[in-house]
Amino acid sequence: NAGVTQTPKFRILKIGQSMTLQCAQDMNHNYMYWYRQDPGMGLKLIYYSVGAGITDKGEVPNGYNVSRSTTEDFPLRLELAAPSQTSVYFCASSYSSFQPQHFGDGTRLSIL
Amino acid sequence: EDQVTQSPEALRLQEGESSSLNCSYTVSGLRGLFWYRQDPGKGPEFLFTLYSAGEEKEKERLKATLTKKESFLHITAPKPEDSATYLCAVQAGQGAQKLVFGQGTRLTINP
Numbered sequence: 001n002a003g004v005t006q007t008p009k010f011r012i013l014k015i016g017q018s019m020t021l022q023c024a025q026d027m028n029h030n031y032m033y034w035y036r037q038d039p040g041m042g043l044k045l046i047y048y049s050v051g052a053g054i055t056d057k058g059e060v061p062n063g064y065n066v067s068r069s070t071t072e073d074f075p076l077r078l079e080l081a082a083p084s085q086t087s088v089y090f091c092a093s094s095y096s097s098f099q100p101q102h103f104g105d106g107t108r109l110s111i112l
Numbered sequence: 113e114d115q116v117t118q119s120p121e122a123l124r125l126q127e128g129e130s131s132s133l134n135c136s137y138t139v140s141g142l143r144g145l146f147w148y149r150q151d152p153g154k155g156p157e158f159l160f161t162l163y164s165a166g167e168e169k170e171k172e173r174l175k176a177t178l179t180k181k182e183s184f185l186h187i188t189a190p191k192p193e194d195s196a197t198y199l200c201a202v203q204a205g206q207g208a209q210k211l212v213f214g215q216g217t218r219l220t221i222n223p
Binding site for chain 2 (some may be wrong): 004012031034035040041042043044045048050056058059090094097098099100101102103104105106
């Protein structure tokens with residue numbers, strides 16, 4: 001099984017550009033999450049989804065948008081990229097709110 | 113506000129030298145405490161979930177314990193392949209599993 005797949009693995013953006021980080025899972029999990037991880041800091045929750053068509057904000061949602069049209073996919077959209085969004089982004093999924101989250105290997109994003 | 117603090121930030125041990133990592137938390141209504149391992153350039157990998165004070169879980173050289181204020185990850189006779197960053201996270205409240213993570217402990221085991 002592939003688990004949680006994130007693309008791209010690396011990306012460099014210019015200030016003001018937009019992009020979409022892709023996340024797909026093949027475990028039929030209902031719950032999906034987006035985190036960012038900055039050096040020396042813990043993972044911070046950006047957005048999460050409890051099922052197709054249902055999304056909600058996490059701790060640090062400003063500057064990001066999400067959608068979830070299928071169970072498998074949960075893309076994260078950055079509009080008007082800013083240097084403060086330079087980070088490593090992780091997508092995760094879980095079967096339920098009581099099961100552990102499974103993480104992808106991240107997208108490393110630099111905004112210059 | 114829910115908070116998680118891990119200590120030490122970094123720990124360097126010799127192979128076979130046992131030690132413990134600490135995770136202190138303040139949360140209203142703990143539903144679960146999670147330990148993850150993260151290797152460089154990879155996503156976190158699940159290790160344990162603990163739900164109530166007094167609970168213990170073991171996996172190979174690792175044992176996780178939980179009290180009402182903190183959790184310990186005990187590493188017995190570690191090997192170089194145990195080198196990684198260990199992350200602690202808590203889940204509180206109802207609904208989706210919105211984890212609050214600590215900053216991690218970077219563990220290095222020298223051969």
